Amino acid sequence: MEIExxxxxxxxxxxxxxxxxxxYLNSFxxxxxxxxxxxxxxxxxxxxxxxxxxxxxxxxxxxxxxxxHAPIAIKASGVPVIIAANFARIFYRNGINIGLPLLEIGDxxxxxxxxxxxxxxxxxxxxxxxxxxxxxxxxxxxxFIQDIAKAGGLINYIKEQK
Amino acid sequence: xxxxxxxxxxAKHAGLDSVVPGQLINCKLDMVLANDIxxxxxxxxxxxxxxxxxxxTKIALVPxxxxxxxxxxxxxLAKAVRTFAKEHKIVNYFExxxxxxxxxxxxxxxxxxxxxxxxxxDSHTCTYGALxxxxxxxxxxxxxxxxxxxxxWFKVPETIQVKLTGSRPNGINGKDVILTLIGxxxxxxxxxxxxxxxxxxxxxxxxxxxxTIANMAIEAGGKNGIFPVDExxxxxxKDRVTKPYEIVVSDADAQYVRTVEINLSKLKPVVAFPxxxxxxxxxxxxxxxxxxxxxxxxxxxxxxxxxxxxADILKGHQVHQDVRCIVIPGSQQVYLDAxxxxxxxxxxxxxxxxxxxxxxxxxxxxxxxxxxxxRCVSTTNRNFRGRMGHVDSEVYLAGPHxxxxxxxxxxxxTPEEVQ
Numbered sequence: 001m002e003i004e005x006x007x008x009x010x011x012x013x014x015x016x017x018x019x020x021x022x023x024y025l026n027s028f029x030x031x032x033x034x035x036x037x038x039x040x041x042x043x044x045x046x047x048x049x050x051x052x053x054x055x056x057x058x059x060x061x062x063x064x065x066x067x068x069h070a071p072i073a074i075k076a077s078g079v080p081v082i083i084a085a086n087f088a089r090i091f092y093r094n095g096i097n098i099g100l101p102l103l104e105i106g107d108x109x110x111x112x113x114x115x116x117x118x119x120x121x122x123x124x125x126x127x128x129x130x131x132x133x134x135x136x137x138x139x140x141x142x143x144f145i146q147d148i149a150k151a152g153g154l155i156n157y158i159k160e161q162k
Numbered sequence: 163x164x165x166x167x168x169x170x171x172x173a174k175h176a177g178l179d180s181v182v183p184g185q186l187i188n189c190k191l192d193m194v195l196a197n198d199i200x201x202x203x204x205x206x207x208x209x210x211x212x213x214x215x216x217x218x219t220k221i222a223l224v225p226x227x228x229x230x231x232x233x234x235x236x237x238x239l240a241k242a243v244r245t246f247a248k249e250h251k252i253v254n255y256f257e258x259x260x261x262x263x264x265x266x267x268x269x270x271x272x273x274x275x276x277x278x279x280x281x282x283x284d285s286h287t288c289t290y291g292a293l294x295x296x297x298x299x300x301x302x303x304x305x306x307x308x309x310x311x312x313x314x315w316f317k318v319p320e321t322i323q324v325k326l327t328g329s330r331p332n333g334i335n336g337k338d339v340i341l342t343l344i345g346x347x348x349x350x351x352x353x354x355x356x357x358x359x360x361x362x363x364x365x366x367x368x369x370x371x372x373x374t375i376a377n378m379a380i381e382a383g384g385k386n387g388i389f390p391v392d393e394x395x396x397x398x399x400k401d402r403v404t405k406p407y408e409i410v411v412s413d414a415d416a417q418y419v420r421t422v423e424i425n426l427s428k429l430k431p432v433v434a435f436p437x438x439x440x441x442x443x444x445x446x447x448x449x450x451x452x453x454x455x456x457x458x459x460x461x462x463x464x465x466x467x468x469x470x471x472x473a474d475i476l477k478g479h480q481v482h483q484d485v486r487c488i489v490i491p492g493s494q495q496v497y498l499d500a501x502x503x504x505x506x507x508x509x510x511x512x513x514x515x516x517x518x519x520x521x522x523x524x525x526x527x528x529x530x531x532x533x534x535x536x537r538c539v540s541t542t543n544r545n546f547r548g549r550m551g552h553v554d555s556e557v558y559l560a561g562p563h564x565x566x567x568x569x570x571x572x573x574x575x576t577p578e579e580v581q
Contacts, residue, residue: 022526022527040547064285066287066301068301093304158310
């Protein structure tokens with residue numbers, strides 16, 4: 001699957017409280033969560049994000065609480081993939097489980113700026129920065145994790161196994 | 163090659179003789195936990211699978227975050243949990259009035275024990291490592307699947323050995339230990355790794371200290387934090403755990419990715435500045451920082467010993483006129499014991515508000531939300547931007563000693579400054 005989109009760029013240690021503050025956790029409706037996504041650090045995101053835009057963060061993206069509401073809010077905003085130097089453990093797992101691809105590219109992430117246009121091949125992990133000409137490769141997912149991703153998330157994967 | 167505690171527990175629950183870091187395994191679970199925020203979406207995922215619950219005695223549901231409910235939407239969430247618990251005859255469902263904060267009440271009721279494998283849809287599920295088990299936080303899809311299958315997949319983590327030397331002085335507590343550690347290794351210093359606490363210093367740490375330390379393993383990015391079982395652990399579980407359990411010990415030649423050493427004897431009272439739990443500074447070095455609120459409680463520091471530490475300092479003093487001090491016992495049992503021992507009277511006489519158990523203000527739920535520009539010293543676990551209220555408020559993390567001293571003086575302070 002190839003995706004082309006514009007970059008929303010955030011820094012290191014983006015925590016789940018800023019992705020979706022707990023005051024909005026009185027709902028788990030994806031669209032409602034999306035309407036508050038990133039609000040505490042970027043009020044423009046939820047208002048102006050376009051389907052297909054790509055979120056890019058630094059180190060330890062998604063640290064903090066286990067709330068799956070966080071990757072759900074990002075996915076429901078229309079973001080098809082998140083790229084970061086690396087991800088916090090529970091967030092990474094949650095992304096895989098809901099069928100939101102997460103690509104880790106280490107320090108190469110410094111070469112992606114806000115507003116850049118990227119072309120991302122999820123299957124191969126190849127990322128082209130169409131604005132600068134840079135090409136990056138993320139580590140491919142382990143086989144069993146790829147199976148979960150291909151099934152569209154853990155629930156479908158479990159149902160297929162029945 | 164030898165294995166450490168984390169590897170042994172994971173191997174056993176995967177039905178394997180041994181495992182190595184990086185290996186992907188499928189494990190059987192001993193306990194599965196969710197709360198009023200995470201259970202409703204987990205139940206939705208569970209229902210998609212179309213199976214009954216795997217074991218109604220191995221599931222704990224604790225509505226603790228927004229309870230007693232603050233509004234209609236959160237009342238609906240709690241109702242969904244209650245209905246599910248009734249329908250599936252969940253034995254360990256804890257209703258308001260008979261409940262506690264999840265990570266206080268599960269150990270207290272003997273539902274977690276040495277050698278057990280627990281997952282919870284709450285990141286602070288890592289707390290139970292204090293008892294020598296493996297426990298970790300997961301999201302709601304993992305939890306929904308676990309409700310049906312009693313299983314979860316794991317990547318075996320590398321383990322960092324945290325060697326504790328010396329002995330914890332009086333006036334220092336588990337919070338000073340873990341904030342010092344996170345300050346040293348950073349909020350991603352143990353990302354995707356286990357933290358195993360070892361060394362001669364362990365014997366000076368109380369169970370409350372250990373729960374606080376294991377609780378915040380996640381704030382260093384850790385998958386779990388784990389303590390060996392000793393006399394203090396045995397004493398704690400003796401009248402609580404009724405099920406059989408297995409004490410797991412790391413092999414002498416167990417592998418660690420690195421070792422971090424902390425000399426407990428040299429620790430000073432510390433505080434973590436906004437907006438990361440790793441912004442640790444010694445209280446003696448920070449100058450005057452005025453505060454508006456103090457919160458004493460939470461899954462990190464809501465146990466009887468934490469309340470004792472705070473009450474001993476507050477006794478005979480008044481909360482500063484410009485400060486609201488909110489004390490939240492971690493469970494009904496903690497509340498009752500604190501009442502019998504006179505701590506609650508001390509808090510109320512000092513001018514503090516005392517609440518029924520709830521996570522409440524910790525994640526900005528209710529019971530003490532901050533306005534723009536306000537500062538709070540809190541014994542909770544996270545000080546992310548906007549965590550306790552307005553995006554322009556500030557949370558300073560500390561242990562109960564510093565929190566109580568700060569409540570009296572109206573600024574961040576050590577107990578020595580209160581006289």
